[in-house]
Amino acid sequence: MLRKPGSLSAVAAFVAALAAPAAHAEWGLNMTRGVTQISRDVYSLHMTIFWWCVAIAVFVFGWMVVSLVKFRKSKGAIPDTAMVHSTKAEIIWTVIPVVILVILAVPSARTLIQIDDSSKTQLSIKVTGFQWKWQYDYLDKGVSYFSTLKRDSDAARQMNSGIDVNGVDNYLLDVDNPLVVPVGTKVRVLITAQDVIHAWWVPAFAVKKDAIPGFVNEAWFEVDADKTGTYRGQCTELCGRDHGFMPIVVKAVSKEDFEAWLKAKQDEQKQASLPAPATAG
Amino acid sequence: MGNAHSAHAGHDDHHGAPSSIWARWVTTTNHKDIGTMYLVFAGAMFLIGGLMAMVIRAELFKPGLQFVDPAFFNSMTTVHALAMIFGGMMPAWTGLANWMIPMQVGAPDMALPRLNNFSFWILPFAWLILVATLFMPGGAPAGGWTLYPPLVLQGGDSLPMAIFAVHLMGASSIMGAINVIVTIMNMRAPGMTLLRMPLFCWTWLITAYLLILVMPVLAGAVTMLLTDHFFGTSFFNAAGGGDPVMFQHIFWFFGHPEVYILILPSFGVVSEILPTFSRKPLFGYESMVYATASIGFLSFIVWAHHMFTTGMPLAGELFFMLTTMLIAVPTGVKVFNWSATMWKGSISFEPPMLWAVSFLFMFTIGGFSGLMLAIAPADFQYHDTYFVVAHFHYVLVPGALFAIIGAVYYWLPKWSGHMYNMSLAKWHFWLSTIFVNVLFFPQHFLGLAGMPRRIPDYSTQFADWNMVSSIGAFGFALSQVLFLVLIWKTVKGGAKATDQVWEGARGLEWNLPSPAPYHTWEKAPAEAAIIQASPTGH
Numbered sequence: 001m002l003r004k005p006g007s008l009s010a011v012a013a014f015v016a017a018l019a020a021p022a023a024h025a026e027w028g029l030n031m032t033r034g035v036t037q038i039s040r041d042v043y044s045l046h047m048t049i050f051w052w053c054v055a056i057a058v059f060v061f062g063w064m065v066v067s068l069v070k071f072r073k074s075k076g077a078i079p080d081t082a083m084v085h086s087t088k089a090e091i092i093w094t095v096i097p098v099v100i101l102v103i104l105a106v107p108s109a110r111t112l113i114q115i116d117d118s119s120k121t122q123l124s125i126k127v128t129g130f131q132w133k134w135q136y137d138y139l140d141k142g143v144s145y146f147s148t149l150k151r152d153s154d155a156a157r158q159m160n161s162g163i164d165v166n167g168v169d170n171y172l173l174d175v176d177n178p179l180v181v182p183v184g185t186k187v188r189v190l191i192t193a194q195d196v197i198h199a200w201w202v203p204a205f206a207v208k209k210d211a212i213p214g215f216v217n218e219a220w221f222e223v224d225a226d227k228t229g230t231y232r233g234q235c236t237e238l239c240g241r242d243h244g245f246m247p248i249v250v251k252a253v254s255k256e257d258f259e260a261w262l263k264a265k266q267d268e269q270k271q272a273s274l275p276a277p278a279t280a281g
Numbered sequence: 282m283g284n285a286h287s288a289h290a291g292h293d294d295h296h297g298a299p300s301s302i303w304a305r306w307v308t309t310t311n312h313k314d315i316g317t318m319y320l321v322f323a324g325a326m327f328l329i330g331g332l333m334a335m336v337i338r339a340e341l342f343k344p345g346l347q348f349v350d351p352a353f354f355n356s357m358t359t360v361h362a363l364a365m366i367f368g369g370m371m372p373a374w375t376g377l378a379n380w381m382i383p384m385q386v387g388a389p390d391m392a393l394p395r396l397n398n399f400s401f402w403i404l405p406f407a408w409l410i411l412v413a414t415l416f417m418p419g420g421a422p423a424g425g426w427t428l429y430p431p432l433v434l435q436g437g438d439s440l441p442m443a444i445f446a447v448h449l450m451g452a453s454s455i456m457g458a459i460n461v462i463v464t465i466m467n468m469r470a471p472g473m474t475l476l477r478m479p480l481f482c483w484t485w486l487i488t489a490y491l492l493i494l495v496m497p498v499l500a501g502a503v504t505m506l507l508t509d510h511f512f513g514t515s516f517f518n519a520a521g522g523g524d525p526v527m528f529q530h531i532f533w534f535f536g537h538p539e540v541y542i543l544i545l546p547s548f549g550v551v552s553e554i555l556p557t558f559s560r561k562p563l564f565g566y567e568s569m570v571y572a573t574a575s576i577g578f579l580s581f582i583v584w585a586h587h588m589f590t591t592g593m594p595l596a597g598e599l600f601f602m603l604t605t606m607l608i609a610v611p612t613g614v615k616v617f618n619w620s621a622t623m624w625k626g627s628i629s630f631e632p633p634m635l636w637a638v639s640f641l642f643m644f645t646i647g648g649f650s651g652l653m654l655a656i657a658p659a660d661f662q663y664h665d666t667y668f669v670v671a672h673f674h675y676v677l678v679p680g681a682l683f684a685i686i687g688a689v690y691y692w693l694p695k696w697s698g699h700m701y702n703m704s705l706a707k708w709h710f711w712l713s714t715i716f717v718n719v720l721f722f723p724q725h726f727l728g729l730a731g732m733p734r735r736i737p738d739y740s741t742q743f744a745d746w747n748m749v750s751s752i753g754a755f756g757f758a759l760s761q762v763l764f765l766v767l768i769w770k771t772v773k774g775g776a777k778a779t780d781q782v783w784e785g786a787r788g789l790e791w792n793l794p795s796p797a798p799y800h801t802w803e804k805a806p807a808e809a810a811i812i813q814a815s816p817t818g819h
Binding site for chain 2: 027028029030031032041042045046049050053056057060061063064067068071072073074077078079080081083084085086089090093094097098101104105108109111112113115116156157158159160161165166170171172173195196197199201203206207208209210212213214215217218233234235236237238239240241242243244245
């Protein structure tokens with residue numbers, strides 16, 4: 001680093017200290033909209049239900065607050081002890097919630113049916129959960145590799161490591177070998193596990209499926225053609241000691257870049273699987 | 282809480298409490314003493330479970346691992362949940378049932394007093410076994426309170442101990458439930474028809490049936506874990522032709538009714554407190570009973586909403602989504618009835634009312650997030666994140682626990698014969714209510730932002746809200762010290778409570794002296810008194 005006059009570097013450090021929390025911690029409040037049509041549908045469903053709840057809350061809590069303010073004994077309120085039952089009111093507050101539920105159920109069922117439709121996928125990847133890493137198999141492509149928590153995170157997360165985790169890029173959310181997928185392609189993931197149950201979650205795709213030993217679950221996603229980028233998730237089913245340390249990283253690249261990456265990976269793995277010259281067995 | 286000096290004048294206590302500690306507390310068959318022991322035991326377990334929560338929140342105070350190994354962290358989340366549910370909540374409700382149900386239905390005691398003694402005394406031993414696993418090689422169970430295989434089978438020596446403890450607790454709960462059902466069905470005073478019972482008795486009756494129906498299912502599930510681990514069966518082992526997801530189905534067939542077992546008696550307590558301090562009878566008494574029964578029924582057909590991500594067929598997901606949404610209807614009926622009870626009342630804010638009103642608001646918030654979680658496509662994003670943690674803590678802490686605390690504030694003068702210090706009670710209430718929201722509300726944000734549950738360390742983007750949540754947790758825990766002080770002081774002394782205690786209170790228990798004598802209703806109350814004390818007044 002360049003040497004700077006003392007006062008300037010102090011100011012710089014101060015600004016950096018102010019900026020640091022903003023860079024790492026975002027006071028995040030809401031779900032991501034994500035980068036697939038399904039994830040946007042799920043987000044809008046989430047917001048729809050949320051606003052219905054807010055509306056109901058305004059009504060119910062408003063009613064309660066008015067009662068609590070208006071009918072106080074200290075204000076001389078006289079109880080209306082005859083007001084103990086009303087069939088009409090009971091019917092109204094049974095029927096209206098049913099109507100609201102039907103209004104919510106229709107788009108929910110529609111989205112659920114869309115999520116279930118895994119036909120016409122163009123690429124299949126088998127995802128296998130291990131304690132505590134993921135394995136990705138590009139079916140029929142001859143490419144398979146493990147994806148493990150990156151070393152800098154792994155070093156920093158050790159008890160009393162002395163490493164400031166704020167200085168680690170994407171602390172706990174980075175891996176050595178990310179899953180690489182093409183954008184604008186319907187990708188099917190076949191999810192299973194080797195030892196215990198894990199769950200594969202990428203919030204930006206609204207995909208979360210349990211990885212269950214002995215069973216294969218199916219999910220799919222299609223990243224928007226213009227949304228190349230890196231998307232991160234974590235294992236979301238308790239799977240033992242290092243459950244918190246097996247992140248998922250997906251790199252969505254253009255179709256051309258994907259083909260090039262796949263080719264390179266295939267060559268690399270072919271190379272690696274060639275019979276090695278005589279060495280220790 | 283016990284009335285050690287029960288030489289109460291004006292009542293025929295020619296046989297009062299035995300003076301030897303052995304007969305008074307160990308071999309006792311008195312429903313009040315057993316109720317007290319249940320409550321003290323529950324309090325101790327809340328303390329242990331609460332300390333574990335403090336370990337969790339201390340570790341999560343900031344990113345990085347500072348205090349505990351991840352394996353121990355997993356033991357903490359697991360045993361915290363077991364302690365709070367099976368050690369705290371359920372015994373607390375059984376304790377309240379023991380104290381109040383005989384007094385409310387005009388019975389001299391529980392129907393099966395020796396069984397009552399047995400069901401209580403199993404519990405300390407069950408918990409000794411479970412807590413002992415913390416000191417075993419390999420540590421306490423760490424697979425989550427849901428005990429999912431295959432993970433739980435990696436647990437080592439603690440597994441059979443934990444399963445044995447769960448069996449004992451289950452047996453205790455079943456005995457307690459049988460006792461409640463038999464008491465309510467056979468021991469009501471003449472003239473105490475079912476529809477003259479207070480809502481607390483009604484909700485407990487339905488809870489007791491739920492307990493009897495589901496505790497054996499849990500026992501079956503954990504026994505299958507045991508045979509899978511030690512006797513070579515393959516119920517849940519895919520390699521042997523079994524299915525790990527089957528465990529989840531069986532577990533949640535128990536587990537979902539279980540959450541209603543924790544919450545239904547709260548509905549009862551709130552349905553007693555709100556009318557008292559609104560000085561107006563409960564609105565829609567009968568519809569409250571039917572709504573409770575419908576919730577009890579629905580609780581048996583919604584279990585797989587805990588398992589939307591396990592890869593169920595579409596038809597299954599649709600079915601469980603729709604039935605789960607339906608629960609909002611009877612729950613809504615309850616909230617509306619409570620609101621209508623306060624409407625046109627004459628409301629005052631004594632401590633029990635504060636807890637009940639606070640329950641009303643915050644339980645409803647938990648209901649909203651419950652409705653959101655019912656929507657299966659959205660659940661794919663919420664499942665197993667802090668959003669779920671926020672949801673169930675809202676229904677269990679400012680929900681069920683606040684109702685338990687409210688019940689103690691409501692009936693403590695009746696039990697001890699003393700009024701408590703009102704300003705201490707208000708401090709306890711306001712601090713608890715503020716901190717419980719600081720503790721749990723930010724967890725919604727963490728979950729939506731993508732933080733999974735049951736992790737000991739997290740990415741730095743989650744740091745801010747975790748710190749806020751931890752501060753809330755420490756504040757909430759410290760506030761409970763006030764509660765302990767208040768109870769201690771009230772049991773020891775204080776202003777004399779009247780028999781009626783609360784101006785607007787209805788129910789047979791208020792016809793008894795304060796403190797309630799060692800034996801009550803040896804002579805059944807008169808029908809006229811029963812009618813006058815009934816929630817509807819007819």
